[in-house]
Structures are given as structure tokens and as C-alpha cells.
Amino acid sequence: MSDRPGDAIRALVAGHADFATGLVSAVELISGRGGVLMPIEVAGLCGADIEELLARTLAHSDVRVIFTDLQAGSCTMAARRVQRSMPGVVLVAGANLPMLLDFALSSEPDLAVAAVSAAEKGRASVNVFGGAA
Amino acid sequence: MTLVLNRIDDRLIHGQVVVGWGQPLDVRFIVLVDDTVAASDWEQELYRMGVPPEMEVRFHSALDAERCLDAYRREAAPGILVVGDIATMRHLVERGGVREVNVGGIHHRVGRVQHLRYVFLTEPEQEALRDLAALGATVTAQDVPAARAVPLDELLAAREIA
16 A cells, blocks of 8 residues: 555455455556555455444544445445444445546545545446457 | 255355356345344345345245245245354254255354354354254355365364464
8 A cells, every 4th residue: 555645544445355455456556546545354254243344444534435346245235234323434336446546546525425426437437349249 | 946055154145145156056036034134124125235136035034934945945946045144044954944054154253263264163053063964954065156065074174274
């Protein structure tokens, strides 16, 4: 992660296997702003422990945005549970690299707005080249 | 078709179930047996949110489920049974006709020892799995279809360093 001044953590990233660390390292490599994203390691944890980890991490910071991978994934499920007790939390499921880059580089001060904008960017960045006509 | 998988997984419905097993087995419905989820509309909506539209989720308490499983096994489409703990699966082995048990995910908790990357057990939980086998169920551990099904004796003998 970046140690640049001003790179306060703005969102958590959680998902299967090395999804979070991989994407955050890619954001860092491309933008130099990986430090605004905190990867959450969940290997070996049950759903309740993932929920507790997310809630504890949010409680000890000002972060209110979570990016996850699969909508059916246990990190998404855990984050949805966290939202029940922390209604201000924004969850974006289905995160991809263009989405996280957009969020990391955003100058939007309202991070909830930045998350919604990044989600649109990520959705629009999927293209298919070649294949069956 | 029938219930093609009877799974113990403390994460209940998640990526491995919906995508890992669901897609290759063309699963059309998931039977989620959990007393807490069965009593909560919010919990049910949470799990419904995680599955694609072509996959149905049916929620039951353990008592409900014992009466429904035979009918589910006679359906034309394949389905998956998921419970969150060994005790619920024992109920369904004793009263619901379950004969094959997949240990798909019992994760880290204080007091549990790691046996596989995705299976952590206390001593009583080890005994509870042995009891399932003594009741006539074939118990194996397997997180995804591409992995090897680990027999119960091998699972209980295995120790991994976290």
C-alpha cells in the first residue's frame, strides 16, 4: 500500500482468496493510491467472524464504504449484516479493477457519492472483443 | 433428479455453493435448513439476494425440513441441501433420510482445531461427525467439485497448521 501523505483509508475491500490484496496491489501499481483501500483477509473465517471483522474495522475508522466481489459471497453477506447496525455504510458488490481505480482517484469529497460513481464506471468498463457474432 | 448435495457449511449460501457447485450441477433450487433463518424474513431476503434468478431458495426449520425432503428428492430438477451446523444435519440424517453428508465449510472458532483449510473442529464436533457415520451416513469433506472428497477417517486424522 502507499505511504503517500494524505492517503487516508477511504474504503475496505473484501472477497474470496487473494481478491482483496490482489486488487489493492493493482490499484497501487497503476495509480500509486492503493493506500486509500484496505484489503480485508477473511481466509478460514466463518460468516459471523467476517461480520465481526468488518464491523470492528469500521468502528475504529471513519471508513463507511465496502467493496466486495460476488453478490452471493460470504463477504457480501457479512457486509449486508453490518449495514443493519451501521446504516450509513455503503456496500458495492461485484467490484472490479476499473471500479476501484475510479474510487481511489476520485476527488469527490462525499465517499458515498464516489462509490456510486465508481460502481457505474466498473459496470461500464466490461467489454467483449471478438468471439461469436 | 434429487438433492445432489447435502452440505454442512456455516456460511450457508455463498459463492462456493451458488457458483462452485450450483453451475456445474445445474442446480435449480437450494434448500436452506436453519431455524434462525427460517424465522426471519430479513435473513431470507439476504440469502435470496445472493442467488441468480433461475435458482430458487426454500427455507425451512429443521422440524419442517424432515417432512419436505422426500418430496424435494422426487423433483425433476437438481437441488442442494445446506445446513449451518452438524446438529441440524444429524436431525436430517435421523429423520429426513439423508445418507450422504458433505462437510463443505466449518470455519475457525476459538477451541476448534484445523483439519483442512476449510474444516475446523472441536472434540465434540469430531464425535458428532462420527455419530453421523454410525447412523449410516457416508461423510466426506469437499469444498468444491474439483477437489477430492476426503473420507471421514482421513478428515479427522488430518491436522493442518493455520
